[in-house]
Each structure stands twice: as structure tokens, then as C-alpha cells.
Amino acid sequence: MSNLRLINETTATSVSSLTINNIFSSDFDIYQLTIGNDNTTNNVMKMRLVNSSGSAISSSSYDYANLQLDATTSFSEDKNQNFTEFRGLYEALEGNYATVYLFNPYSSSSYSFMLQQSQSFYTTGYPRGGKGIGVLKKTDSATGINIFQTGSAFSYLNIRTYGLRVDS
Amino acid sequence: MAGQLIQVATETVTSAVASVTLTGIDSDDVYMVAVNNLLGSIDGQALSTRITKSGTPDTTSNYDNASKQLRADTTFGNLSGTNVDFLSFNTIGNADSEMINAIIYLYNFNSSSEYSFVTFETADRNYLGHLRGNQGGAVHTVASASDGIHFYMASGNITSGTFTLYRCV
Numbered sequence: 001m002s003n004l005r006l007i008n009e010t011t012a013t014s015v016s017s018l019t020i021n022n023i024f025s026s027d028f029d030i031y032q033l034t035i036g037n038d039n040t041t042n043n044v045m046k047m048r049l050v051n052s053s054g055s056a057i058s059s060s061s062y063d064y065a066n067l068q069l070d071a072t073t074s075f076s077e078d079k080n081q082n083f084t085e086f087r088g089l090y091e092a093l094e095g096n097y098a099t100v101y102l103f104n105p106y107s108s109s110s111y112s113f114m115l116q117q118s119q120s121f122y123t124t125g126y127p128r129g130g131k132g133i134g135v136l137k138k139t140d141s142a143t144g145i146n147i148f149q150t151g152s153a154f155s156y157l158n159i160r161t162y163g164l165r166v167d168s
Numbered sequence: 169m170a171g172q173l174i175q176v177a178t179e180t181v182t183s184a185v186a187s188v189t190l191t192g193i194d195s196d197d198v199y200m201v202a203v204n205n206l207l208g209s210i211d212g213q214a215l216s217t218r219i220t221k222s223g224t225p226d227t228t229s230n231y232d233n234a235s236k237q238l239r240a241d242t243t244f245g246n247l248s249g250t251n252v253d254f255l256s257f258n259t260i261g262n263a264d265s266e267m268i269n270a271i272i273y274l275y276n277f278n279s280s281s282e283y284s285f286v287t288f289e290t291a292d293r294n295y296l297g298h299l300r301g302n303q304g305g306a307v308h309t310v311a312s313a314s315d316g317i318h319f320y321m322a323s324g325n326i327t328s329g330t331f332t333l334y335r336c337v
Contacts, residue, residue, distance in 0.1 A: 113269045
């Protein structure tokens, strides 16, 4: 049996926010998320962790850093400290795909770390990739994620969540 | 069935050790290493890595590497080296929240006629609590079979962490 276990697959259309809860547990410390989406306009995908009551953790405790890889202009840095969400998961009218690793989201004793790689394609023939990192500087036990954007909607959003099993 | 990760080896550190070695690479598949919550005993020391030949870390000066250092607090940097005797990641702290997490892929390790290749992505917090990470790769420029990977701190011990080697099939 594979040690990469599919926990959940969720697909939504015409939403600006999607919460997927009860996907993190004591069974895993590391999770892989694959995200695919189309959008109604170019925008910024944002991500928060969600506690067991279903509320997004929105305190200013997120740090992230993303190398923005643009095919038609210079690469650039997108970073923030003490922010209210993870960013760097770009989305675009012609699609965006990302693989995210989350470490320790369910832990009540460790901060949650994030790795991500993404690739989007803007409608004007403008590919943009991202390689990024993040940390949520809280030891709240998170059980889910909230993916959202401001000012427009995802026309299509698919998220698969896998747990990376360690057998002792 | 494609798309599986099969666990090959794992080690969880709960008290200080000088190093961790994961072996068991014996096929031409790609392998992946997950490092979770690695902490060192001394503030400001870098996680360092070598590949193993028959279970023994290769200390020869045949490692080439380059990575982008992502930082949340200031301008990103570049890390690189050629003909060095190890692969180095960022320096980390030794407080509870200053650990490093990583996903590392290993290529061609089983080949006796090709170099061994590595790609890696890491996220960590340094001794000041600043978020950093490495996105990059490395090559061990020796055409001989490698069977694993060896982790140690530039100075001091590894005090905690879970290290797991998977085969990608």
C-alpha cells in the first residue's frame, strides 16, 4: 500500500471561498495538497488553516516568501511577515496548478510549515510560476484549510489532500 | 499501479544524536526523503547532507549545488558551491519553533555509471525566528552507485526530527 494516502478530494465551481475541514488528524504529520483551478480573472489565491470548529485562523501569524517566476519579465519576490494568510499561490484566467506540502498542521505543539510550487497561465500568454515557503506561527491544532480570493470567484477549484504516512 | 510512495526507511530522533543515515536505495526508481521538525543542539548551525556509498557517507569533494534562499524578512539570496564535501542547507536555531522541514528527491542513486542528482525544497526558521527556505539542487559528480543519504549538523547534534525515505513507483 502506498504511504501517500488520499484523504479527501473536493471540487467546487463559482465560489470565492472554499473550506475543507476534518482532513488533518493525528494519523499524519505531513500532507500533500494538489490544487487546480480556473478563474474569472487574474487574482491572488489565499490560504488559511482552519481549526476544528471550522473557523479560519486569521490572526497576523503567517509568514511567507515566494519566488515569482515570470516568463516575460524579471523574477520577483513576494513576501510578508505577520500576515493574515499564506499567499503566493497565484491563479489566472487560463488556469493555475499547485502542489503544497503542509507540515504539522494538526500538531498542538509545533508551528505549521508550508512548501509550495505553482504554475499559472494568464490570458495574455503570461506564464507565472511560484516556488514558496510559509509558516503559521501558532500552535493551534488545525483540521482543515480555507482557500479564498477577494473580488472574484473561482470558476473551477479542485483540491486533493493526501497524507504522507510514516510507519514506525 | 503508478503514483505510489513506498516507505524504505525511517528514523525518529528523540534524544541527541550526531547524525542520521537512511539507506536502502537498491533500484533505479526516484526516491523521496521527508524531513519533519529537525532541530539542532547549537544555535545558528546548518543542516548538512552527504550521500552514502555502501552505507558510508561520501566525504570526497565532489558535491556541486545551487539553490535560491527564500526569506520572509529580507531580500532573497543565492547559495552555491562546487567541489565541496557536503550539501548544506540553511542555518537554523535550536529553540522549539526553529526547526527545518524538507522534501528531497534523489535521482540515479542506484546507477553505477551516472552521477547522483538531488532536488530539494526546505522551510525553516533561523535563530532569530525568521522564515527561510531553500529551493534548489545538487549533483554528486561521481559515477558510482549510492544507497542512501546522511544528515548531520555543521556543529553539534540533531536533537529531534523524523526522517523518512520513500521509493516513488
